[in-house]
Every structure is written in structure tokens, then in C-alpha cells.
Amino acid sequence: MAATATAQATDMRPAFPPPDVSARPVDRSAWIAAFRHVRDETERRAAPLSPEDQQIQSMPDASPTKWHRAHTTWFFEQFLLKDRAHGYRIFDERFLYLFNSYYVAAGPRAPRVSRGLVTRPTCEEVAAYRDHVDGAVCTLIETAPDAALAEVLAILEIGLHHEQQHQELLLTDILHAFAQNPLSPAYDSGWRFPAPPAGGTLWLDGGIVPIGHAGGGFSFDNELPRHEVLLQPVALDRALVTNGEWLDFMQDGGYARPELWLSDGWATAQTEGWEAPGYWRQAGDGVWSGMTLAGLKAIDPALPVTHVSYYEADAFARWAGCDLPTEAEWEAAARAGLDGAFGHVWQWTRSSYSAYPGYRPVPGALGEYNGKFMVNQFVLRGSSVATPAGHSRATYRNFFYPHQRWQFTGLRLSHGRA
Amino acid sequence: MAATATAQATDMRPAFPPPDVSARPVDRSAWIAAFRHVRDETERRAAPLSPEDQQIQSMPDASPTKWHRAHTTWFFEQFLLKDRAHGYRIFDERFLYLFNSYYVAAGPRAPRVSRGLVTRPTCEEVAAYRDHVDGAVCTLIETAPDAALAEVLAILEIGLHHEQQHQELLLTDILHAFAQNPLSPAYDSGWRFPAPPAGGTLWLDGGIVPIGHAGGGFSFDNELPRHEVLLQPVALDRALVTNGEWLDFMQDGGYARPELWLSDGWATAQTEGWEAPGYWRQAGDGVWSGMTLAGLKAIDPALPVTHVSYYEADAFARWAGCDLPTEAEWEAAARAGLDGAFGHVWQWTRSSYSAYPGYRPVPGALGEYNGKFMVNQFVLRGSSVATPAGHSRATYRNFFYPHQRWQFTGLRLSHGRA
Amino acid sequence: MAATATAQATDMRPAFPPPDVSARPVDRSAWIAAFRHVRDETERRAAPLSPEDQQIQSMPDASPTKWHRAHTTWFFEQFLLKDRAHGYRIFDERFLYLFNSYYVAAGPRAPRVSRGLVTRPTCEEVAAYRDHVDGAVCTLIETAPDAALAEVLAILEIGLHHEQQHQELLLTDILHAFAQNPLSPAYDSGWRFPAPPAGGTLWLDGGIVPIGHAGGGFSFDNELPRHEVLLQPVALDRALVTNGEWLDFMQDGGYARPELWLSDGWATAQTEGWEAPGYWRQAGDGVWSGMTLAGLKAIDPALPVTHVSYYEADAFARWAGCDLPTEAEWEAAARAGLDGAFGHVWQWTRSSYSAYPGYRPVPGALGEYNGKFMVNQFVLRGSSVATPAGHSRATYRNFFYPHQRWQFTGLRLSHGRA
Amino acid sequence: MAATATAQATDMRPAFPPPDVSARPVDRSAWIAAFRHVRDETERRAAPLSPEDQQIQSMPDASPTKWHRAHTTWFFEQFLLKDRAHGYRIFDERFLYLFNSYYVAAGPRAPRVSRGLVTRPTCEEVAAYRDHVDGAVCTLIETAPDAALAEVLAILEIGLHHEQQHQELLLTDILHAFAQNPLSPAYDSGWRFPAPPAGGTLWLDGGIVPIGHAGGGFSFDNELPRHEVLLQPVALDRALVTNGEWLDFMQDGGYARPELWLSDGWATAQTEGWEAPGYWRQAGDGVWSGMTLAGLKAIDPALPVTHVSYYEADAFARWAGCDLPTEAEWEAAARAGLDGAFGHVWQWTRSSYSAYPGYRPVPGALGEYNGKFMVNQFVLRGSSVATPAGHSRATYRNFFYPHQRWQFTGLRLSHGRA
Numbered sequence A, B, C, D: 001m002a003a004t005a006t007a008q009a010t011d012m013r014p015a016f017p018p019p020d021v022s023a024r025p026v027d028r029s030a031w032i033a034a035f036r037h038v039r040d041e042t043e044r045r046a047a048p049l050s051p052e053d054q055q056i057q058s059m060p061d062a063s064p065t066k067w068h069r070a071h072t073t074w075f076f077e078q079f080l081l082k083d084r085a086h087g088y089r090i091f092d093e094r095f096l097y098l099f100n101s102y103y104v105a106a107g108p109r110a111p112r113v114s115r116g117l118v119t120r121p122t123c124e125e126v127a128a129y130r131d132h133v134d135g136a137v138c139t140l141i142e143t144a145p146d147a148a149l150a151e152v153l154a155i156l157e158i159g160l161h162h163e164q165q166h167q168e169l170l171l172t173d174i175l176h177a178f179a180q181n182p183l184s185p186a187y188d189s190g191w192r193f194p195a196p197p198a199g200g201t202l203w204l205d206g207g208i209v210p211i212g213h214a215g216g217g218f219s220f221d222n223e224l225p226r227h228e229v230l231l232q233p234v235a236l237d238r239a240l241v242t243n244g245e246w247l248d249f250m251q252d253g254g255y256a257r258p259e260l261w262l263s264d265g266w267a268t269a270q271t272e273g274w275e276a277p278g279y280w281r282q283a284g285d286g287v288w289s290g291m292t293l294a295g296l297k298a299i300d301p302a303l304p305v306t307h308v309s310y311y312e313a314d315a316f317a318r319w320a321g322c323d324l325p326t327e328a329e330w331e332a333a334a335r336a337g338l339d340g341a342f343g344h345v346w347q348w349t350r351s352s353y354s355a356y357p358g359y360r361p362v363p364g365a366l367g368e369y370n371g372k373f374m375v376n377q378f379v380l381r382g383s384s385v386a387t388p389a390g391h392s393r394a395t396y397r398n399f400f401y402p403h404q405r406w407q408f409t410g411l412r413l414s415h416g417r418a
Helices: A002-010 A028-046 A051-055 A065-084 A112-117 A123-143 A146-179 A243-251 A263-272 A310-320 A327-337 B002-010 B028-046 B051-055 B065-084 B112-117 B123-143 B146-179 B243-251 B263-272 B310-319 B327-335 C002-010 C028-046 C051-055 C065-084 C093-098 C112-117 C123-143 C146-180 C243-251 C263-272 C310-319 C327-337 D002-010 D028-046 D051-055 D065-084 D112-117 D123-143 D146-179 D243-251 D263-272 D310-319 D327-337
Strands: A201-204 A207-211 A227-231 A234-237 A280-282 A288-292 A295-298 A346-352 A378-381 A398-400 B201-204 B207-211 B227-231 B234-237 B280-282 B288-292 B295-298 B346-352 B378-381 B398-400 C201-204 C207-211 C227-231 C234-237 C280-282 C288-292 C295-298 C346-352 C378-381 C398-400 D201-204 D207-211 D227-231 D234-237 D280-282 D288-292 D295-298 D346-352 D378-381 D398-400
Touching (some): A028 A065, A028 A123, A028 A146, A051 A123, A051 D051, A065 A123, A065 A146, A123 A146, A146 A288, A201 A327, A207 A327, A227 B227, A234 A327, A243 A310, A263 A310, A310 A346, A327 A346, B028 B065, B028 B123, B028 B146, B051 B065, B051 B123, B051 C051, B065 B123, B112 C146, B123 B146, B146 B288, B201 B327, B207 B327, B227 B327, B243 B310, B263 B310, B310 B346, B327 B378, C028 C065, C028 C146, C051 C065, C051 C123, C065 C093, C065 C123, C065 C146, C123 C146, C146 C288, C201 C327, C207 C327, C227 D227, C234 C327, C243 C310, C263 C310, C310 C346, C327 C346, D028 D065, D028 D123, D028 D146, D051 D065, D051 D123, D065 D123, D065 D146, D146 D288, D201 D327, D207 D327, D227 D327, D234 D327, D243 D310, D263 D310, D310 D346, D327 D346, D327 D378
Antiparallel strands (some): A201 A234, A346 A378, B207 B227, B280 B288, B288 B295, B346 B378, B378 B398, C201 C234, C207 C227, C280 C288, C288 C295, C378 C398, D201 D234, D207 D227, D288 D295, D346 D378
């Protein structure tokens, strides 16, 4: 990952993000470069993995690497090439069914839980699928009539951001898979977390503030419309909660005191047998280690805690006598300059994931992208060590269920409301 | 129920709600009257039910009538009498365990799912338990030293509102039980819904408005602290969505069009086989009837739809091109005079149930009353036909999971945001 | 139960079993007496139970007392009265559906798992149902034309034996229900086990022996046809395995040594957390007690162990270096005079429950009585303390799944084969 | 498979089975040849499969190809090399844990359901493991002192037969995996069933016959001890039940008539939605095809039906007015010359899988091989098209649960008992 982060610094100007979709004249070669850049990054992330590694789905929430590679390709074939690329030949009609994830409007699809059972096409055949589609997309960018370009680029751009989301999932999913293996394999033995952000407090005065994407550059539909909210005065910690603080919580009975927990959280913790963050294991001598992309490593108390669920984050905040920030507080703080906002861990907020006032999904199949998931999940803000470069912004709304913890999810505290 | 609603009109002044807890001098007899009134209402609601009826728990979310009668009694014994009534004799030590619902701090408790398995104590023994506790509570009210009264009345008051909540559950739980019986028994053959509210639109200008309980009279802790929120301009329908409108939704494929549903909602509807609101059944001739407290009755298109989940309410709103109101919008509208706000059906809002800014639970075991449930649920506002008199207010926050529909839950629409 | 066992000794000749169905002339009054005797015994067993007790179904395998009372009545209405009693009025058409257990050919039926949800009809109404049917059956016995009598008596007789089976289940099912109640209620505080059989060994020489019912008196179809089998020489213990011996097994790690167990048995024991026979509980001081029909009682080491599954019986036998007898060995031994064969505990054999060579079920709905269960179960021989008088015989084949242990099930050992 | 069947005919004398273990002097090279032959056959069967194919476990009952290759290797390492091969170096200590299947006495083992999650070691690494062990086994055979040879050969021989069992599973497991893939991949497009056996009837007179292995050549412990049983006169069909006959059964409502089914079988069929044998699919035009090792093929009515469960076989026999034979009848018939006994489909018998009289497992970990599975399963006799050459014999007892049908399981009928 460290290598990944620097890979795109070889040129003066990174290939991603591409120019604004509305910029005229259209710089077609810049778009092709952005496309190639994102597509290559997926392959770079898959490269250390054997065909066996790429095959498996270690739980229903995760997907095989091979599937990520094929599904992101399907996205361009389904939404961009099929109806817009003149003379395009569908690579394999059956893939339209096999690699649709959840787009009901795009037709029938294979059940999610059986993604790991599809051994054919093999990794090699998926590579050929990617090549086929990549060529056609580049040709489309080069040759699309000017009048069609606006729509082509709009879809292309969402496809690139979509693929970047799967790049992050590819890593979190393989980490989950490797964590099931008694041999604790390493994805990349040189992988490590960046240095953590420093401490201190960021004060917000409260009052009416604008929230949401303001135009200029890409955003997903769930970041819109920009609107005003009324904030209370609040202070946010500049530092992320660390492993060391989490060990204090554990030693103070954090996982054994129901009064610290939400009722549903306590029930989940009991059912799942949680006694520590995800992937943590205690050796016979009481020392904790954790499964990482570099394999099993001793817990470093200075690093941000990660692989904690919303339920755990909420219990920790209650134990600490603090709160989790709301997503509006987080966004206002990010604008005011929040340390470690991006590139460490996704940060749980105490905001349920719901529509901004006046939100309407985009028409058509791509309207299923975000809106239909606006229930039962919580918003996370920032980005993580696994998020690809160019994919972070202050208005970004990530979301997961409160029991999930296979992502790089952590927290920062807010307080001072009294 | 119609009888119930009028029963307390025989006096000039209803026994419930009692005087303000801070009123001095304390009118002890008025508090005794309020206590007797609430306790009697529970028994009046249980009276039509045989010992067999009172025994069963027809699903994990529901509880037996007998348990409701015993648990509300336990509440007074545990939180009021045990430590505060001089010389009080515990009726049966084992009931402290048997009839605790979820208060972890109050000690161990029988598992929720086995409530229906406790055939002993019998209904008669529970009646004796109620008599024993009732006598002791009245004696405590009469004889408590003035210095102790404030605390006694504060606990007493929460106990009364707690019992009123169980009075509503008693009816919804027995309706669920009877709905499982192929004989479709009637709880009260004379029971009927009140006339529905009229139509029209209530406009709100938006801006900063206060939300939450203001002091004066009882509220639960989740209605506090009162605070300000920024509203967008919005219009709320004065009428509740009716059975007739719901039939239109059904005939337009409402239960067969995934694009109308949240993803989790669609999955639930498929798993549960939902094709209509809860308790609706279609005869061979296509005519719909519904299980009610008066037994199986033809669906009346003019009445408010009820026994719909949040998922269904949300899908209906999307189909109608409208929204569900937020709880703040609902509360502002209720202050502005909203028709049919109370006494028909609880109204789903699109607000997740969460803490108001600065919320802190009360210390001690009663602090478990509300706060620990603030996740994964949605707020309902208003009150229903099953809510006892004196239990409704504009700031009241009811909450259920989005898949639940055995309560009297319906909806009203909001719109005009564009 | 002790009372029950002696109740019928007040007359010189017990009312049950009735005369042979083929005896001529038919002694109609003796048949009425037998019918009354069996029907009364059911009511005598239900008498100590409150309506609440009679309502519940504490697990899918068990049924409510009220249901046993109604279902045994339905059996006579469905198979005897409906088509054969001139002018008979069905008590309630809906009961034909409600109280059918599993007779597919007799029409649709309520799902087994919801038996405990049917609070109406009440116990009182079921009593009226019993009276109605009892009167009609007695009238039919008195007035049936001679030509119809053979068939009437054949069905009547199977109905009586069927009801006796439910009398045993009534006790084992309520014991299971009471065992779920933290108050450990007693069904009959005077209930106790009979003195256990003495020790010693019964030797069988082996060779060809006849197995199955020989004619004369009642048998179920699964005891037919009588046929020959080849036995190996074998010795059977005259004593039943006792609680004391079971404690030895436990202290020797019986529940912690997988090598003693069948693979499926070990998996079941782990999943269910078995560490002792069913209903055994260990106090803080290590002393074992067990839930009985007289409530919670100290374990008596001299009594036969009961509430053990086949899996446990098999593991015990392996631990003891012995076998469980086959059902043919047991039957041959019973003919040779086996101590404690009847009236203590049902005795697991190592024979899977299957059809005797040439077995064919009787035609019609009653053909579902036994044959369709001939898979996945094991044969138990003898009878238990809960078996009503007149219901035991050497050829009787009881059967349960190998994981079940809520019946009065124990074991005796065989050995000496070497 | 056709290729497989003829592969070993290149020499005059097949390498397998090896000489009798008691033959002296020991022909070490013949044993090495037999070992090589069996090990090569496993690799030959795995050869058409990609690393992705070899990785997955498509249901808990099945195992990945890679696991079969590793586990059969582990068997030799664990039971033969570890304690007996002087100077043997364990290939990887962790494999002793990873590739133990169910041998409790051999130490802890990875849970069965997670076999498909172990992507490392890769297929290549497993190939190296096989080479390592193969070399050491051959060296051991060559160099073991004469005094140790008897034990070495006894374990070696059971290891070879064990590996042959996994060779069959390898094919049935990959067929199950491919059947989950919407693309219906072919394992070997040239694979086909052998010509079916001809019709006619084989009569057995009944009387006392010997059953079980007689000595001379290999047998598993469950084929012992040889003992006598008493047979009734019976006739067995020489032909196996065909797909055409099964279509008749289906068209006569075979899957829709509960009276034809065992109660547990009917429940399974309803839960699983069975309407045809395993892997059968009906096209829009009503034509049936079935998934085979050659991919999806039209059903050939002349071939033996396969992939039917015991429940289905039992229902078919009842529908046909016949029986399934007992395993003793089958064995006696096989000795009398039964057509198509071997190499087509395993044939369900109506005998529960249980111990022969006097059966005792062998001491040590290998004693877990058969005995602990002797409950809840039914015996199948013969062998199938997937059984490797040299692995069939008349006394062989295969066993599966009555609901399982992913093996090549079919049936033949018996009758004429009347």
C-alpha cells in the first residue's frame, strides 16, 4: 500500500481525478489516462493474489477478488458500452447475469452468496474480459461524437469512482479471507499503517452551516443537495482513538459491562463473542496481536484502532464520557482543518445514513447506487489507508451496518457540549 | 375500547394525569386516585381474556397478558416499594427474577422468549400479587414522610406511564395472538376504529424551531433536552393514509416493484411474503378482510391503514411521490394543529431514533428506560386507538424497528419541498 | 401416578383391556366400560393442571395438555363417528382442522408448532367437546347394528390405545413444560418411581426365534407380521442401568470423551451442552438433582436412570464395554422373563425402527399410524412409569429419534457375545 | 472417465490391488507400483481442474479438490511416516492440523466447513507436499526392516483404499460445485455412463446365509465379522431403475403424493423443493436435462437414474409396489451373480447402517474410520461409475444419510415376498 500511495507520483500531475466533466474542449487523452490509471490500480492490488486467493468469498458481506475485477468491468460494459459503443461485441452474454451485483433494473443477477462458487470464468478469462472492455472503452472515449460525450464521460466518471470503491473492498475482503486461514498469510509483508495524527482539540462554534457537495468535481448523489443545518457548539478531538486507549477500555471491562452498550450492540457482542476489535487475538501470555495485510502483527498502541463496529465505537464513547460526532459536525470540522481526516481509518459518526432534505436518486438503473441503502446503516466519514488516492473528500458519505467491522473502521471523539 | 375511552368521563376531572409532581402541598388522594385509575385500566383490558388467552406469547416481540399484569406490578415493587416502603414484605422473591423485563442493573432476569412458558404463577396468583403491591403503594403514598415524597412521586409517575405503555402492548399482543388462531377470535366484538380525520394540507414555513419537552407535566427522558433545529419549508397532509389508498398502491404493484423499496425492506418483504398490511387476508373472491380486536372484518377503505411497517410506509411514500415527515416536522405541525394526530394510528416518521443533542440518561436502573434502544429503530409520533387516555402529547417519541408491524402503525405524507 | 396405578384395582376385573374384538356375542357394556375407563384416565391426568398449564407447548416435539385432550377426542369423531354414527352432529367443523395431528389423508391440519397458540377453544370448551363425543360413542356402541360392530370395535380399540399413548405424552410434555419454569412446579408432589428391578443376568442361547405379535389381543400394525429371526447367543442384564452407574460414567468423563460417542451423538451433545441426563441440575455444592413430576428432587442412585437419549445410552454402553440389546434379543428375553421389563423406563435398543419383512400398512388414513415414521428412529422396548395400565406387552415397539430425551427413556445392557 | 477405466489395462496385471499383505516374501516393488498407481489416479482426476476449481467447497458435505489431494497425503504422513519412517521430516507442521478430516485421536483439526477458505497452501504447494510424502513412502517401503513390514503394509493398504474413496468424492464434489455455476461447466466433455445392465429377475430361496468379508484380500472393518443371517425368499430385479421409469413416477405425481413418502422424507422434499432427481432441470418446453461430468445433457431414459436420495428411492419403491432389498439380500444376490452390481450407481438398501454382531473397531486412531458413523445412515451396495478400478467387492458397505443425493446413488427393486 505504501508503494501504491506513491506510484502515481511519477508524473507531475496525477492521472486521477480526470478533468471536470463539464470542461470544454474535452481532453480525451486525459480521460483515457484516468481510465487506464484506475483500471491498472485494480490489477496492481490483485497482483499478489493467487488464483486460489482470488476465488473465495469468506462471508456473505465480502466478495472474491476475481469477482471485484469482473464486476467493475461489467459496470462499464453494462452502463457504458452496451448501448453507446457502436458495434460493440458483448464479451460473454452470460457475464451480464453473473457479474451484476444488485442492480435490479439492469436485469436478473446471480445470488450474492454464491459469488465464491463461480470458478469459471477463471482469473485468466477475467483478465481477457478486462482487456476486451478496456479496449472498447478507450475507443469509445476517442471516437464518441461530441454530442454524446457529456453522457459518456458522466457514466465513465461514476464507473471510475465505483471501481475505486471496489479497490478498497478488494483489500478488506482479502484481509477477511486470510484471517480465516490458520496460517495467517500476508497479502504484502511490507504493508504498514501511516503515522497517526497528532492530538489537540478543534472547536466549532455552532450555528447554521452548509452541508453537502457544492459543485465542481465529482460527488455521489447522496452528497446532494447541499443544504443548511443548525449545529450546536462542539469540540472534536484532533487525534483518532488509538489501540492503546482501546486496551484501556478493555482492561476497564469495556466488553463486560452492559451499561456501556446499546441494547442491540450488547446482544451482538454476546452472540459474536466479541472481546476485542476484529482480527485481534490474544496469545497465551496475554499479549495481543492483530491480523493485518502484512500478516499477524503485535498491536501497536500508538496507531489508530481499527476494525471496530459502530456498537463498539458507541460503547467506547460512552465509557470515555464523550460522543461520536454527527456527520454534519465532522464535515464542518473537516472544512476547518481536521487532522488525520483521510487515509487512516473511516470514522464512525452517530448519524444514521439517510437522505438529505430534497434528495432524489438519479433516474435509471444508476439510481440504485445509493438511495436504496438509506436505512439501518450509519455514516462514516473520512477515508482509510485502503482508500485509493483521489477518492477522498470532505463531503463523502460512507455507510455500513452497525455490527460490521471488516472495513478499516475507527473513531474520533467529540465532547464539550455541556 | 370505545367504552374505555369514555369510562373516565364520569367525573368532572379525570383521575389521570395526576397533579404535577412539583405541586405543593401534595394532594395525596389525587395521586392515589391516579394510581388506582391506571391499575384498574390494566385489569379492565385483561378482563375479557381467559387464563388460556393470558398465558401465551405468540412471538418473541410480544408478551403474555399475564406477564404484562405482573411486570407492571414488579416495576412498582422493584423501584418503589423494595427500598422505600418501610416494613414492606416482598410478595415472592422469585418474581423479582421472573418479571424483570430488561433492566440489567435490577439483577438477573428470565429470558424474554420464555415468558409464555411460565404457567405458574397462574392468573389468579398474579391478581393476588397486584392486590398486594397496590395496597402497599397506596399506603406508601399516604404515609411517606414529606421529605421523601418528591422521589416517591417521581418514581410513581414514571411507573404509571410505564404501565400505560404496557396497556397498549397488552392489546396489540393479544391481537397478534388471536391472529394466529384459525378461529379468529374477537377480543371485543363491539370494538371499532374512530372516524378518520379530514383532509387538507398544513404548511410549515421552516426556520429555527424548538423541539422537545418544555417542562410542566410528565415526559420521558428521550424527549429532552429541548433544543433548536432548522426546518425546511414543508407541507403535511392533514389526513392519514387510508386503506383505500393502500389498495390503490397494491393494485399498482406496490408489493411487486423493488424500485419502490429500500433494499432491506424489499428483502424483508420477500422473506416474510408480504403482499398487504399485517393481518390482511384475501378471500377466494379477492375481497380483503383484516383481523381486528373485533375479529375478522371487511377492510373499510375510509379508515386509516394500520399494521404497516416502516418499510411499507417508505415504499408507499415513494410510490406517491411524497415523503414521510421528519419527527421535528411532525412536532412543529402538531403544535400548529394537526388533525388526527392522536388516537388513530402511530405515524412513522423518517427519523431514526437517536439521542437529542446533550441527552444523558437518568442515573440508576431507570436510566435503561430509553437510551439503550437508540439504534436501528424509527420514531413514530402521535398515538393510536389503543393508547390509553392521558398518555398522548406532541413531544412523545415512540420507536419500533422498521420491520415491525404488529402495533397500530400507519402514516401521513409530507411534500412540497421542491 | 402411584394413585393412578392402583385406581383400577377397585374392581375384580379391570375395565381395560376390553374383550377381544372377535369375541361373540359382543359384550357392549364391557366395551363402554373400557371406553369410559380410558377417557376418564385422560381427565384424571389433566386434573391437577390449571388452564394456563394446559395451554402451552414448551417445544415443537411436545403438545399442550388441552390439545391432547382435544386430539384424542377428534380421533373418535374423525375416524369413528363422522361416517358411522347415524345422525351424528359434528361438534365444531373447525375442530376437524384444528385437532388433526398428522393424518394427511384426513384433510388439512393446523401446523404442529402452533398448537400452543390456540387459546380458543378454552379448556372448558374442550371438556364440552369431550362430553359431546363421549356420549355419541357410547350411543354408537349401544346401537350399532351387529353387522357394523366388527368395524366399529376395531376402530374403537385403536382409538383407545391411541389415547393411552397420549396419556403418557401428556405427562412427559407437562414435565418438559414445568422444567422450563424457574419455579420448578410439581405436577403431583406425591409422585415417585417404583422400586427398581433386581440384578443378575438372563442368558439366551441364540438360534431361530419368532418375533412379533402372534394374534389374540390388540397389537399395532408395526408388530406384524410375526416372523423368524436368527439370534446370536447373548446375555442381558436383569437390572436397568441406574443413576448411580450414570454418575460413575459422568465422573469418568463420559460427556467429555468423544471416542465413546457416535459422531452425530457427539455433535448433538456439544450443540446442546449436555453434561448429564435431561432435567439434571447441579447445585453449587456439586450435588445433582433432577426435575420430576414431584418437582425438583435429589438424584437417587438406586433408581433407573431416565431422560437419556439414544446417543447417551450408546456412549454409556461403549464405556461399559457392553452393547444395547437388539429389539429381537429384548423380545426373546421378555418372553423368557425379564425383570423390570415394564413400568420403569422405556429401554433403548440398538435396532433402527424399520418394517418387519412383509409389513404393509393398513389401508386408509389409519395406515399413516406407524409406517411413515420408519426412518431415522430407534426402537425402545418395555414401558415406563408413565405408561397407563393395560398398555404394555412384549411385542410393543416404541420409537423415538436418537437425540430425544424428554420421554422416560433409559437402558439395560447386553454382553457376553465374545 | 472412460479413459480412466482403460488406463490400467496397459500391463498384463493391474498394479492395483497390491499383493495380499500376508504374502511372503514381500514384493516391495509391487507395493510401490500399487502406491504409485493410486497416487497417480488422484492426480489424473484433478488434472482437468484449474486452481480456482480446486479451491472451492460448494456445500458442507463436499470438500475442495485441493483438500482431497492434501488430506489423502496427510493420511500417509500422519499414520505411516510420522512415527515409522526413520528421519522423516514433516513437510509442514501446520498441515497436520489443516488436513485432518475427523480423526479426534490424531489431534485438533480445522473445522470442516472452512475447508474452502484455505487458499494457502496453493495447488502448487499441495503438489509439492504430495511429492515429498510420495518419496518418503516409497523409501519406507523399500527400506523398512522385515519385522516392521507387516504393520507398514497394513497401514499402507488402508491408506490406498482411503485415497480411492476420496477419488470418488473428488468427482462427486466437483460435479456439485459445477452444478452451482450458471455456466454449467464440463469436467470432461467426453464423459459418459456405461451401457445399462439388462433386465430379468434373480430369485433367492432364503434360509441361513453367511454375510460379511471372509478373509483373503482387503476389507474395511465394517465388513466384519462374517456372520450368519436368516433370509426370507426374495426376488431382485437384475436391472437398475432407469430415468425413464423415474419420469413415469414423476408423471404419476410421485413428488406430490405424501402417502408415498416417509414422513421425514416428505418434509425434506418440501423444504428442499424436490421435484426431480438431483441436478435435473426442466426447460421451458418441459424437456428434462441433467448436470453431468460432461456438462448439461438431455436425460437418457435408458440409463440408470442417479442422484436420488434414500427418501426418493423409498417413495419410488412404494409407488412401484416393491421394496428396496436389505443389504444381506443384496450381498447374497451379488454372490449369486447380480447384473450391473458394480460400476453404474450405488444402490440404496433398506438397511440402516449398523454394526455387524460382535463388531469392534480396530484400536487407535484408525478405529474412527467407520464405527462412529453407524447411526442415521443407510447402506448402499455395489459401486458407481466414479468408483476407481479395484475398489469394488460384494461385501463393501457404503453409507450416506437418507437426504443426501450428490453421490452417484440409484436403486434396484426387490419383490415377490408375498
